[in-house]
Amino acid sequence: MTGARSTRSTIALKMLMAVTGIIFILFVLVHMYGNLKAFSGHDAYNEYADHIRTIGEPMLPHAGLLWVIRAVLIVSLAIHVTCALVLWRRKQRARTTKYVMKKNNSSTFSSHWMRWGGIALLLFVVWHLINFTIGKVNVSGGPTDDPYDLLVDSFSTWWLTVIYLLAMGALAMHLRHGTWSAAQTLGLTNNARARRNANVLGYIVATVIAGGFSLVPVFVLAGVIS
Secondary structure, three states, X not given: OHHHHHHHHHHHHXXXXXXXXXXXXXXXXXXXXXXXXXXXXXXXXXXXXXXXXXXXXXXXXXXXXXXXXXXXXXXXXXXXXXXXXXXXXXXHHHOOOOOOOOOOOOOOHHHHHHHHHHXXXXXXXXXXXXXXXXXXXXXXXOOOOOHHHHHHHHHOOHHHHHXXXXXXXXXXXXXXXXXXXXXXXXXXXXXXXXXXXXXXXXXXXXXXXXXXXXXXXXXXXOOOOX
C-alpha cells in the first residue's frame, strides 16, 4: 500500500513538473518575441515594453496583468523546483548500492545536465532580473530608465553577452530534455513514432527558443543593433 502511494505521489510530482514546464515554455516564447522587437529599433522596442504594462487597462491597474503573470511564474517556479528536489532525493534514497558498471545507452548529455543546468538557469534568472527588471543595473554606467538603451548597453559588454549565451546553452539542454520528459509524463510517448516525434519536438523547442534569445545579444555585440 505504501509503495502504491509512493508511486502515485511520484507520478503527481512529475505531472506538476510537466505542467509548470509547459507554462515556462509558453512564457519564454512570448518573452523571446518581445526581445526580437529590438531589431525594429529603439521606439518599437520601447513601445512594446510600455504596452505589456498597459494590457487590460482600465479593467486592470497599470501593470496589473504583468503582475498576474509574475505571480503565476513565481508559483510555478516554486512548484517546479520543489518537485525536482523531492524526486531527486527519492532517487538518491532508492539507490542503496553503487553500480559496478553503469550503462547509459539511451540517455543523453542534456538529461545528465538537468539538475546542474537547472541550478545554473536559476542563478541566471536572478541576475537577469537584477539587470533588467528589479535593479536595472547598467554595467556601462549609462541610463537605466530606457529599456532599449539598457539592453544595448548591457549586451555591448562582451562578458555579459558571453554569460547570456552560456545560459542559453543551458536553457537549450533543459528545454530539449524537459520537452521529452513532459511528453513522456503526459503519456504522449507510448510508441516508437510518438517517442521520435517527442524527441524531434524537444530539439525544435530548444533551437527556436534558445536560438531566438541568442540573436539579440549577438547582433548587439556585432554592432547591428545599436
